Amino acid sequence: xxxxxxxxxxxxxxxxxxxxxxxxxxxxxxxxxIAVNDGSTDNTAREIRKFKKIxxxxxxxxxxxxxxxxxxxxxxKHGIIMLLDADLINLRKRNITELATPVLKGKADMTLGLxxxxxxxxxxxxxxxxxxxxxxxxxxxxxxSLKIRKNTRYALEVLLNDFIISHNLKIKVVNFKNVTCVYKxxxxxxxxGLKEELKTTKEILKALPPERIMLQIFQLSRQQK
Numbered sequence: 001x002x003x004x005x006x007x008x009x010x011x012x013x014x015x016x017x018x019x020x021x022x023x024x025x026x027x028x029x030x031x032x033x034i035a036v037n038d039g040s041t042d043n044t045a046r047e048i049r050k051f052k053k054i055x056x057x058x059x060x061x062x063x064x065x066x067x068x069x070x071x072x073x074x075x076x077k078h079g080i081i082m083l084l085d086a087d088l089i090n091l092r093k094r095n096i097t098e099l100a101t102p103v104l105k106g107k108a109d110m111t112l113g114l115x116x117x118x119x120x121x122x123x124x125x126x127x128x129x130x131x132x133x134x135x136x137x138x139x140x141x142x143x144x145s146l147k148i149r150k151n152t153r154y155a156l157e158v159l160l161n162d163f164i165i166s167h168n169l170k171i172k173v174v175n176f177k178n179v180t181c182v183y184k185x186x187x188x189x190x191x192x193g194l195k196e197e198l199k200t201t202k203e204i205l206k207a208l209p210p211e212r213i214m215l216q217i218f219q220l221s222r223q224q225k
Contacts, residue, residue, distance in 0.1 A: 001104060002078070002079050002080050002104060003031035003032070003077075003078040003079065003080065004029055004030050004031055004032070004078055004080045004081070004082050004100055004104075004137070005030075005031065005032040005033075005034065005073075005076035005077060005078040005080070005081055005082070005140075006024055006030050006032065006033045006034065006081075006082045006083075006084065007034050007036065007069055007072035007073060007076060007081060007082070007083055007084075008020065008021075008024075008033070008034070008035045008036065008072075008083075008084050008085070008086050009036045009038055009065050009068035009069050009072065009083075009085075009086065010035060010036065010037055010038060010040065010044050010048070010068075010086035011037075011038040011039065011040055011044070011062060011065075011068075011086075012040045012041060012042045012044060013040070013042075013044050013047075013086040013087055014040070014042045014043040014044045014046070014047050016086060016087045016088075016089075017035070017044060017047050017048065017086045017087075018047050018050070018051075019088070019089065019091070020084060020085075020086055020087075020088050020091055021033075021035070021047075021048065021050075021051045021054055022051075023091045023092065023093055023095075023096070024054075024084070024091075024096060025051050025053050025054060026053065027093055027096050027097075029096060029097060029100045029104075030082070030096065031077075031078055032055070032076060032077055032078060033053065033054045033055065034054075034055045034057060034072045034075060034076060035048045035054055035055070035056055035057070035086075036057045036059065036068040036069070036071055036072040037056060037057070037058050037059065038059050038062050038063060038064070038065070038067075038068040039059050039060060039061045039062035039063065040062075044086075045058060055075075057071055057072060057075055059071065064152065065134070065156055066148045066149075066152035066155060066156035066159075067148060067149070067152065069083060069143070069148070069156060070148040073140065073143055073144065076140065078140070079139060079140055080100075080103055080104070080137065080138070080139055080140065081137070081138055081139075081140045081142075081143055082096075082099060082100060082136070082137040083134060083135065083136045083137075084134070084135050085134040085135060085181060087181050088115075088135070088179055088180075088181055089179065089180050089181060090178045090179050090180065091176075091179050092178060092179075095113070095174070095176050095178075095179060098111075098174045099111050099113055099135065099136075099137045099174050100137050102137075102172045102174075103137045103138060103139070107170070107172065108170050108171055108172035109138065109139065109142070109164075109169035109170050109171065110136055110137065110138040110139075110142065110160070110164060110169060110170075110171050110172075111136060111137045111138075111171065111172050111173070111174050112129060112130065112133050112135070112136055112171060112172075112173050112174065112220075113130070113133050113135030113136070113173075113174050113176045113179070114128065114129065114130050114133065114173050114174065114175050114176060115130065115133070115135070115176045115179045115180055115181060128173060128221065128224070129173050129217065129220045129221050129224065130173075131157065131161055131213070131216055131217050131220055132157045133157065134156075134157065135176065135179075136160065138160075142160070142163060142169075143160070145163060146159045146160070146163065147159075158216075161216045161220060162216070164220065164223065165216065165219045165220070165223070168223070169223065170223065171220065171223050171224055172224065173224055
């Protein structure tokens with residue numbers, strides 16, 4: 001069986017990342033776990049260091065999620081890459097197994113996690129796919145084929161989706177029924193959280209206009225196996 005490298009990008013997640021690392025550390029399907037501290041200003045690095053089997057990569061300056069993932073992949077050893085966000089709530093070992101298995105068995109080129117969203121949009125319900133999910137598993141040549149730069153920031157998932165569609169890859173959506181995440185408003189407070197959400201939305205729309213977003217969602221939904 002091929003080996004999996006897990007990459008977890010993290011920025012100011014000292015209060016949340018341990019909950020994820022406790023689950024992934026020691027998982028039998030994960031041969032390597034890399035946490036990338038993306039220039040955090042809090043104690044994220046200190047929390048990661050508590051887990052002796054998890055490799056820490058430090059970025060001095062905050063460069064955005066996409067670049068943090070890129071650096072993690074560059075330092076990964078194995079042929080299959082799994083990505084997880086650092087702020088997941090109620091993650092279980094079975095979620096890791098379910099995300100990895102279709103790729104390991106050759107039944108999918110990429111898996112995409114579909115979390116439990118308390119305010120799930122109609123698009124999620126109809127398409128049964130989260131086009132912006134950060135929880136994925138894939139062969140490393142897929143992510144290595146992307147042109148990721150520091151200004152890519154939050155557009156990583158957009159690039160991955162474009163690759164899936166343009167290469168007609170097989171995808172499988174894995175239902176993370178028990179998993180949710182912390183919204184920016186909860187992390188930063190109402191004003192700062194909304195400001196950050198707006199900034200993220202602007203960056204995504206800059207990479208992909210609304211009509212292409214809808215087309216991506218439609219095509220991803222069709223390519224599910």
